[in-house]
Amino acid sequence: MKVQDLLVKDAMIMDLKATTKEAAINEMVDRYHQVGIVSDPDKYKAAILKREAESTTGIGDGIAMPHAKTDAATRAAVLFAKSNAGVDFNALDQQPVHLFFMIAAPAGANNAHLQALSTLSSLLIDPELVAALKQAQTPADVQKLFGDAQAAKDAKDQADEAAEAAKAKAAKTATAANKPYVIAVTACPTGIAHTYMAEAALIKEAEAMGVDIKVETNGSEGVKHQLTADDIKRATGVIIAADKKVEMDRFAGKHLINRPVIDGIKKPHELIEQTLEEKGAIYQAKGDGTASTTPDQDKESAGHKVYGQLMNGISNMLPFVVAGGIVMAISFLIERFTGDKSMWYLFPNQIGNAAFSFLIPVLAAYIPQAIGDRPALMPGFVGGYMASQASMSFITSKSPAGFLGGLAAGFIAGYLVVGLKKLFQNLPKSLDGLKPIFIFPILGLLLTGAIMYFIVDPIFGIINLGITNFLNNMGTANAVVLGALLAGMMAVDMGGPFNKAAYVFAIGAFETTQNGALMAAVMVGGMVPPLAIALATTIWPNKWTKDERNSGLSNYILGISFITEGAIPFAAADPLRVITSSVIGAVIGGGLSQALGVNVPAPHGGLFVLPLVDHKIGYLVSVIVGAVISAIILGLWKKPLPADQNGLADKKVKATH
Numbered sequence: 001m002k003v004q005d006l007l008v009k010d011a012m013i014m015d016l017k018a019t020t021k022e023a024a025i026n027e028m029v030d031r032y033h034q035v036g037i038v039s040d041p042d043k044y045k046a047a048i049l050k051r052e053a054e055s056t057t058g059i060g061d062g063i064a065m066p067h068a069k070t071d072a073a074t075r076a077a078v079l080f081a082k083s084n085a086g087v088d089f090n091a092l093d094q095q096p097v098h099l100f101f102m103i104a105a106p107a108g109a110n111n112a113h114l115q116a117l118s119t120l121s122s123l124l125i126d127p128e129l130v131a132a133l134k135q136a137q138t139p140a141d142v143q144k145l146f147g148d149a150q151a152a153k154d155a156k157d158q159a160d161e162a163a164e165a166a167k168a169k170a171a172k173t174a175t176a177a178n179k180p181y182v183i184a185v186t187a188c189p190t191g192i193a194h195t196y197m198a199e200a201a202l203i204k205e206a207e208a209m210g211v212d213i214k215v216e217t218n219g220s221e222g223v224k225h226q227l228t229a230d231d232i233k234r235a236t237g238v239i240i241a242a243d244k245k246v247e248m249d250r251f252a253g254k255h256l257i258n259r260p261v262i263d264g265i266k267k268p269h270e271l272i273e274q275t276l277e278e279k280g281a282i283y284q285a286k287g288d289g290t291a292s293t294t295p296d297q298d299k300e301s302a303g304h305k306v307y308g309q310l311m312n313g314i315s316n317m318l319p320f321v322v323a324g325g326i327v328m329a330i331s332f333l334i335e336r337f338t339g340d341k342s343m344w345y346l347f348p349n350q351i352g353n354a355a356f357s358f359l360i361p362v363l364a365a366y367i368p369q370a371i372g373d374r375p376a377l378m379p380g381f382v383g384g385y386m387a388s389q390a391s392m393s394f395i396t397s398k399s400p401a402g403f404l405g406g407l408a409a410g411f412i413a414g415y416l417v418v419g420l421k422k423l424f425q426n427l428p429k430s431l432d433g434l435k436p437i438f439i440f441p442i443l444g445l446l447l448t449g450a451i452m453y454f455i456v457d458p459i460f461g462i463i464n465l466g467i468t469n470f471l472n473n474m475g476t477a478n479a480v481v482l483g484a485l486l487a488g489m490m491a492v493d494m495g496g497p498f499n500k501a502a503y504v505f506a507i508g509a510f511e512t513t514q515n516g517a518l519m520a521a522v523m524v525g526g527m528v529p530p531l532a533i534a535l536a537t538t539i540w541p542n543k544w545t546k547d548e549r550n551s552g553l554s555n556y557i558l559g560i561s562f563i564t565e566g567a568i569p570f571a572a573a574d575p576l577r578v579i580t581s582s583v584i585g586a587v588i589g590g591g592l593s594q595a596l597g598v599n600v601p602a603p604h605g606g607l608f609v610l611p612l613v614d615h616k617i618g619y620l621v622s623v624i625v626g627a628v629i630s631a632i633i634l635g636l637w638k639k640p641l642p643a644d645q646n647g648l649a650d651k652k653v654k655a656t657h
Contacts, residue, residue, distance in 0.1 A: 003120045004147050006078045009139040010035045013081035016100065021089045022569040023547035025049070025066060028079050028102045030550070037077045037104050042554045044072040044104065049565065055243070058091030059197070059265055062134070063124060067103035077104045078120060080142050082134070092262060099133055122200035123149050125265075180211045182275045183227050183235040187218035187242035188261045195219040198241045198264030205268035211276065218246050237275035238283070239264070248283070256283040284425060306411075307497055312370035313363040313410055314504060320362055321507055324355025325603035329612040332601055359511055360388040360406035364413070371414025372421065375440035379417065379448040383409030386452045393457035399468060401452075401460035403508030408456050413448045420444060468512050479517065479594040486518060487525025487590020487626075491582040494529055494564045494571060507603055520598040520613075521590040524622045527606055528589050529567035529582035531559035531623070532630035540635040559627070562606030574638070581634035589626020598622060 011031055018024035029045045032038040047068035051057065058064040079102040086096025101120065123129060129149050136142050184202050188194035199215045206213035214231055217224045227250070232238075237255035240246065241264025257271060257280035264271065274280065331349035338344050364384025368376035386392035387405030401408070420440055427435070474482070489502035506522040509515070537544045537552025544552065551569065558566030571578040596618030602609040613619045 003078075003123065003150050004143045006076060006120065007080055007139075007143055007146060008035060008037065008077050009143065011037060011077065011079045012139040012142060013079070013100075014136070014138065016081045016083040016087070018083070018087060018547065019085065020545075020547075020573065021052075021087065022551065022573065023545060024081075024083070024087045024089065024097075024100065025052075025102075026547040026550055028066075028081055028100060031081075032077075032079055032102070032104060037074055037079070038072055039074055040072040042557060044068060044070055045554070046558075046563070046565070047072065048102075049568070053565075053568075055260075055262070056090045056092060057194075058089040058097050059194075059262065060091055060093035060095065061127075061130065062086070062091075062095065062098040063101070063130065064089045064091065064097040064099070065101045065103060065121070065124075065194075065197075067105070069105040069107060071107040073104035073106045075104075075106060078102070079104070080133075080139075082136065092266065099130065119150065119153065119196075120146075121194070121196035123153060125197060125200040125204055180276055181235050182206070182211060182213050182237055182239060182272060183231050184213060184215045184239035184264070184271075185218060185227070185242060185246050186215060186261055186264050187244050187246050194243075194261045194265065198261050198268075201265045201268045202239065202241070202272070206272055209269070209272060211272055213272070218242065218244070237278055237280055239271045239275055241265075241271065251283045254283055255280040309367050309370040309411070309414065310407075311500065313365075313367035313407075314500060316366040317359055317363040320355045320358050322604045324352045324359075325510070325601075326352075326605060326609065326612075328352030328356065329602035329609065333612050356511065357388070359507070360403060361385045363403075364406040364409040367407070367410025368412075368414030368417065371411070372417035375421075375436055375444060376414045376417035378441055379444035380410050380413035382445060383413050383448045383452050383456075386449065386457060387460070390461065392453065393461060394453055395458040395461075399461050399465035401457045402464035402467075402512055403504075404463060405452075405456050405460035408460060409448065409452055412451055412456070413444060416447050417444050464512065467509075471509055471513050471515065471518075476595060480591045483518060483521030483594035484587045484591035487521045487528070487593075488583050488587040490522050490525030490564065490590075491529050491586035492579065494568050494582075499526070499564065510603060514601075516599045516601040516614075517594060517597075519603055520593045520600040520619065520622070523562055523600055523606065524589040524593050524598075524619075524626055525586040526562050526564040527559050527623050528586040528626040528630050529559075529564055529571075529578075530555040531627035532582060532585055532634060533567050533570050533578070534559060535627060535631035536635040536638070539631065540638070540640075542640045543635065543638045545641065560607040562604060577634055577637050581630045581637065584633060585626040585628075585630025588629055589622045592625055593618065593622040596622065 013027065013031055016024060016027060018027045025045065025048055029038065029041050029048065032044065033041040038044045047070040048066050051068055052066065056064075057066045079100070081100040081102065083096075083098050083100070086098050089097040091097055101124070103120075123146065126149065129145060132145050133142065136145060184199075186195050186198040186202070188198075195217050196219060199217050202215050203213060214227060215225060216227045229250075232250060232254065235254065237257065238251045240248075240256060240258045241261045242258075243261050255275065255278045257274055259267075259271060327348050329352075331345050331347075331352060334342070334348065335345045340346075361381050361384035364387065365377050365381035368380035384406045387401040387409050390398065390400040392400070417440055420443055421435075424435060424439060486502040486506060489498045492498040502522050502525070506518040509518045534552050534555040537549045537555075541549055548570070551566075555566045567578065567582065571582070597615050598618045599614040600609065600612070600619065601614075602612050607620075607623070610616055610619065
């Protein structure tokens with residue numbers, strides 16, 4: 001499949017009207033939907049925004065490549081859009097973006113599609129092609145430019161293959177051995193665009209510098225141009241331009257530079273030069289096959305590191321929470337009709353409880369996995385299991401260490417394994433094989449288990465018992481205050497640390513007490529911001545652009561689904577008004593849910609789990625009151641837009657004809 005086959009003529013936008021990042025994404029997603037490339041625009045847009053939240057796809061030089069791999073895409077395609085005025089897309093160079101390539105890849109995209117997408121990424125490194133695209137006037141011009149560029153690239157690739165074969169042969173000679181040679185690995189989370197753009201940029205710069213280079217790509221189509229033992233032995237040093245895990249132990253003893261994948265695109269000369277000068281630290285094998293390639297780890301703040309490690313545990317735990325919790329809630333609904341002895345109740349209840357029993361062990365396993373990689377996973381898992389059992393302590397306790405004990409187990413196991421790696425780093429090379437299968441697992445397990453048995457479980461068992469008693473016996477006033485606080489935290493950063501902290505606390509309370517009161521508060525708090533946005537854009541259309549009103553409509557669905565992130569683009573554009581109004585409405589709605597005694601025995605689902613909720617009217621009233629108050633504050637606070645900006649002038653003109 002050729003690049004021009006992916007560039008759909010009918011989808012091209014030769015004069016993008018949008019002036020903001022959100023509006024540009026909306027305009028392109030709408031066009032994809034119009035031509036049938038995207039079946040579910042809201043789902044596809046959510047995937048695009050999720051990718052943008054990781055890091056901007058505005059790569060600089062006036063180019064942005066927003067992309068998503070999702071089953072909302074009916075086939076692989078590339079939407080070309082050109083903005084003459086330029087759009088502030090939060091690009092890495094802070095310059096306006098003029099050329100957009102929105103990539104849609106279906107969840108089951110085959111290798112032919114992915115290869116074509118990688119070719120597109122590498123073509124965009126050519127500044128002459130980029131300059132020509134900025135002058136293109138028609139879709140036919142765009143396709144011809146890419147057709148010519150790909151033909152030239154195909155010819156060059158054939159020549160390069162022949163040269164590579166000759167180079168490999170020549171590498172065995174003394175002359176070739178003295179020629180500068182570096183190796184690199186590129187990888188990005190989605191493996192669609194940045195992986196191959198970094199590869200192309202490094203190869204192009206190496207040619208200009210007279211340096212031999214071989215680049216291994218870890219993309220969606222798998223590992224390509226895999227580095228051999230001879231490649232690694234011959235290389236002066238290694239460049240890792242990656243934002244995800246790649247195989248690392250093979251580079252032991254080599255000077256290695258580890259940077260984000262975007263540096264491979266924007267700073268290839270610097271990376272190659274520093275590699276030739278052997279400025280990278282000599283890599284020490286971890287003994288576990290892979291290593292995290294998080295760039296510049298030493299420069300990260302301690303808080304950011306801990307948050308990332310915690311989120312690794314939470315993200316792996318959430319499937320157990322959501323699926324297990326909802327199945328359990330369904331069993332409670334069935335119990336009302338069949339009783340607690342019925343097979344129809346016992347079957348889903350036991351399945352849900354089985355899933356829930358893994359919450360703390362999984363949380364405690366994947367926190368250390370983010371800290372110390374695979375050797376830390378097993379000690380963390382066992383530590384989490386010990387935290388979930390009241391009997392796993394040298395002091396008989398009425399309560400297990402619970403959620404807080406599981407958090408402690410995760411961090412303890414992770415940093416213990418990191419310490420063990422440093423302690424045994426000077427062992428003879430002949431014993432390296434013992435580290436991941438014998439030394440780290442056994443010592444990690446013994447040390448983590450001992451700390452849990454003698455310290456964590458007794459202390460946190462008492463703390464957990466106290467929290468449980470407080471939650472079970474707190475009066476209405478305390479419940480209202482706590483529910484209001486948690487709901488407000490859900491709306492403060494809409495998916496960020498405060499949001500996640502509130503949600504995790506509610507999950508811990510639910511897991512400990514089997515009471516969904518606090519889950520009701522966080523659910524209400526999470527639904528208020530997107531629903532308030534939807535209401536405000538509907539009631540006061542003259543205060544929003546056309547694109548914002550269209551996005552507001554999608555927030556009705558996102559809101560009732562408990563997807564707070566639908567409000568993020570609005571909060572980013574107008575943080576003071578949107579966040580303040582959202583927090584006020586969420587606090588009122590969350591507190592009201594506790595005053596009305598609402599209980600949501602499911603950890604996700606928004607209004608779709610209404611049949612499972614105790615006090616359904618109270619649940620609806622809490623959501624509606626919170627959303628309406630938030631919408632009124634936002635709507636009255638926000639100033640009207642001029643008629644030529646809100647897009648309503650055109651409607652008035654049409655109405656007079």
